[in-house]
Amino acid sequence: MKVKNILLLGCGNMAESISLGMEWRQINFWCYTPSQTKAQNLVKKIAQKGGQAEFLPTLKALYQKLQSESLYLVIIGCKPQQFPSLIKDLRSEKILTHPQFQKATALSIMAGVSLSLLKKSWGKVVVRLMPNTPSKIGQGVLLFSCGDKIETELLDLFKPCGLTHYCQDEEELKTLTPFCASGPGLFFKIIELWQKDLEKRGISQNFSSKLLAKTMQGSGQMLFESKESAQALCHQVTSKGGVTFAALQILEENKIETIFNQAFFAALKRNNEIEELITVDLGKEL
Numbered sequence: 001m002k003v004k005n006i007l008l009l010g011c012g013n014m015a016e017s018i019s020l021g022m023e024w025r026q027i028n029f030w031c032y033t034p035s036q037t038k039a040q041n042l043v044k045k046i047a048q049k050g051g052q053a054e055f056l057p058t059l060k061a062l063y064q065k066l067q068s069e070s071l072y073l074v075i076i077g078c079k080p081q082q083f084p085s086l087i088k089d090l091r092s093e094k095i096l097t098h099p100q101f102q103k104a105t106a107l108s109i110m111a112g113v114s115l116s117l118l119k120k121s122w123g124k125v126v127v128r129l130m131p132n133t134p135s136k137i138g139q140g141v142l143l144f145s146c147g148d149k150i151e152t153e154l155l156d157l158f159k160p161c162g163l164t165h166y167c168q169d170e171e172e173l174k175t176l177t178p179f180c181a182s183g184p185g186l187f188f189k190i191i192e193l194w195q196k197d198l199e200k201r202g203i204s205q206n207f208s209s210k211l212l213a214k215t216m217q218g219s220g221q222m223l224f225e226s227k228e229s230a231q232a233l234c235h236q237v238t239s240k241g242g243v244t245f246a247a248l249q250i251l252e253e254n255k256i257e258t259i260f261n262q263a264f265f266a267a268l269k270r271n272n273e274i275e276e277l278i279t280v281d282l283g284k285e286l
């Protein structure tokens, strides 16, 4: 089988997580970031794990490669706010319209940049992928959307990263983003708060990390494998007047549901704000 070249435009936390989790057989990554450092670091990490990756110091170097090599996939891995300047740079270096570049499937991991905005700026359909960081260890959730059929070959590449889901429409991807893509952030915050509490009670962070992670991992696995709902499983570990009951009562009295409703509302609102901001910024570039 021929080696497929995959271009990473941006090699930050998320691009690193998915590239380290992907199916590597017959893949060669081309890594590019404006400041070079993160691209160089990722090339080293991929090589240390036995994969193939090349560092592209400039977009000129990318143009040179496109003259002689084919490209299978472009992963847009920068922040949404950085996307307008990426488009500007790709245009000025005559990359965006290069036949090899246009032939490649384009995949965006950016939150808040819609399919229609992507299509308008890229000049063709772009697939959206909303991953989360556990993809790095094969335990992620990866939400896809493109408004069209997605090649199985493309989905297969990401299967080693975790659970892949093809959203019925872009709205579903948007709705799930704060829960699945931001989910690990919320989870780590909860653990951080539990650890602070335990520390006050003389249990070190090092020790509690493992215990709490396993408690969450085990509960998550139980829910994953169970036919019962989270509510039913919660009920099973809560006897009236018991220890868990006392803790849950405080959460309810302090309106934990309202707190989460507000948190997810804020995340979705921010997603819309980013989209509006990028539409204005891209309007200046298009």
Ligand SMILES: NC(=O)c1ccc[n+]([C@@H]2O[C@H](COP(=O)([O-])OP(=O)(O)OC[C@H]3O[C@@H](n4cnc5c(N)ncnc54)[C@H](OP(=O)(O)O)[C@@H]3O)[C@@H](O)[C@H]2O)c1
Pocket (backbone or CB within 6 Å): 009, 010, 011, 012, 013, 014, 015, 032, 033, 034, 035, 036, 037, 038, 039, 077, 078, 079, 080, 082, 085, 086, 089, 109, 110, 111, 112, 130, 131, 132, 133, 181, 182
């Ligand atoms: N973090 C998450 O959990 C998560 C989850 C789902 C989706 N996402 C999405 O993933 C994307 C990246 O997030 P992140 O957390 O990985 O951010 P990050 O760590 O800040 O990485 C951003 C990367 O983009 C590069 N970049 C900046 N301007 C660029 C340009 N003009 N051309 C090419 N590359 C450029 C940066 O390069 P330099 O190193 O040179 O600055 C950096 O390597 C965001 O769009 C976010 O919405 C993130």
